[in-house]
Amino acid sequence: MRPNALGRTIAGLVAVAGLAAGTVATAGTSFAAPAATVPTAQTATAAQAAALAATQNFGLTTAEAKNVQDFLADYWGYTGAIDGQLGTNSWKAFQRCLAKYWGYTGDIDGDPGPNTIKALQRLLKADYGYTGDIDGIAGSGTRAAFKRFAA
Template sequence: MRANALGTTIAGLVTVVGLAAGSVATAGTSFAATATSAQTAAVSQPAAVTATQNFGLTTAEAKNVQNFLADYWGYTGAIDGQLGTNSWKAFQRCLAKYWGYTGEIDGDPGTNTIKALQRLLKDSYGYTGDIDGIAGSGTRAAFKRFAA
């Protein structure tokens, strides 16, 4: 009787393992098709500018920057301490007028935006580094002084 129960258990396990293996094999092929479809869909979507880039500023410091941008550079968004696309568009208008920014007013604080920001920070906020478009520690420290 005990041998019969053991045989039944083994037979049940073999069945479960067989079903699981078949499910895994099927899941693998369906996953591959889904992954390919997702990859194709991702390629066809336009890239968007990242949401927020505060370059080390606290929320309170970023709110100071947004207030400056609202007062002088046409920023109309929320004063929320999150320097997003609209904040950077307003900042790019300032940088284009006075600090040599020549790129698109697109709200993307990329290399050219940072270079112009570094020129502003070098002029009045103690930035001593190269105008290299990299928001390193010196740029971030001077940006904090600007935002104070």
């Protein structure tokens, strides 16, 4: 996901949560449910969307992503859960690898944006059969090569 798209997604989630909170706050007391005891469908949906925005597996299965996390834990300082969800800490560790060997020059921020993907594509082109352009877009060729890396 592009950084601007991630920002818009988060801003949208904040807006939805704010609207939901405002609607409950202004409802008559006979209609308002206790906020602490009854989660709404809107808050559950917002939480699910935020969790999806926080991870980016680029088409890997949970088992494949666990393989990547094992690699990152063994060699690149990843200390998080081996849960098959490539979140911020997984991508920070991957960015350390990509910075050392594959030309990543951005911040170690855990955001798998275009610069991270370009470095990943260089790694995948060298050893995992990626034949596409180094364009920073995680398209089908990038995803297929990433699956080979994770196998």
